[in-house]
Amino acid sequence: MTIRLPASIRDDVLAARPTLWLNPGVRPAAVALDALPVHPREVAEARANWRRIATLLARCFPELEATGGAIASDLIEADALRAALGYGAEKFGRIFVKADNSLPVAGSIKARGGVYEVMMAAERLARERGLIGDDDDLSALAGDDARALFARHTISVGSTGNLGLSIGVAARALGFKAVVHMSSDAKAWKVERLERLGVEVVRHRADYTEAVERARAEAADDASVHFVDDERSRLLFLGYSAAADELRAQLEARGVAVDADHPLFLHLPCGIGGAPGGVAFGAKAAFGDAVHCFFAEPVQSPCALVHMASGSTDLVSVYDVGLTNHTEADGLAVGRMSAFVAEVMRPLLSGIFTVADDDLFRWLALAWETQGIRLEPSAAAGFAGPGFLADTSAGRFYLDRFDLRGKTSTNVLWATGGAFVPEPQFEDFLARRGR
């Protein structure tokens, strides 16, 4: 197929140089949110579901007792880090790191999607089999009867690593069998961690899209398998979407205003699009036009960028434009985005920027040295956002178009994973700075 990329970004994208694409399809939130295959009401339902499963989560995971079963992360003001990143000047606004890198249970943003889907699937199964009634407390799902039921069922998923970790941990905690189909990008330590949990890991010598396809095919004709479909799952998407309300409460608690005169910019690392898409959707539902959502992708794996910028109705992959999908940011090593997420993001997303692996390692080291924030490479992708907005012609064009220049802005760099990275691997990340 012939793929048309806008002239403003084509050369940079094809040469794998960092660039910023602005989405010409972005619409006022009130108009856009009403005409999508998901509805803001479902974000509220997801928040209510998270509250319902909290007692169950606290029973399954001792580390959640302190929060009453809530899976939440800190919002950290990047006071030292911003200077190290070159964002000291006032024009960059306030800068926060949303520390999903230290989310409990999974050590990455996948805790918000994967754990949610497993718990919701478990609840549904238990209801179908009459194990719990309408008003029963869900902590019964951690009991012996439920365990015996779940032991006859399998949760399966395709993953580059972190989704598998999150699904594997949650499924095993309830007593399900778990099968994780890993792409060739998967890091050895993620495989080992899963195997220690009793998860069956199937290693494919193939990329993520193919690992998902094989996992889907294997699960298709087996009623005892629940396949977590990263390309299509609404449960995953909605699990992520609840994060926006957590952010809203944290900004409010700090007295940070978000409105027409105080824009909020979210910088969200993007793989297949589910996690950043879910968060962005929830954020649009919470903040409307006051929030501006940007995705961040590796220069060799900009699957959302090539697809959305091409304007094609058929999914465009990074291979279609001659890119390799090779990146050390394993969480973002996805060649083809989710069609479902593409449709939802079309009128909501402000833009997408790309980052080089060398920069990811540099930012990872700076986050550690300045504020002790432990990241994996994928998690630093959003760090380029404030620079793209304030210091490039595309960024300034965006600010002018929405009359945002000079307004008191807030940037949130969504740090998506890293707390579980083993020490030797983390040392290796640090050593790769400037190589």
Ligand SMILES: *Cc1c(COP(=O)(O)O)cnc(C)c1O
């Ligand atoms: C999965 C992941 C992402 C992106 O999520 P997608 O749903 O694949 O877009 C970003 N960062 C990390 C660390 C991840 O594991």
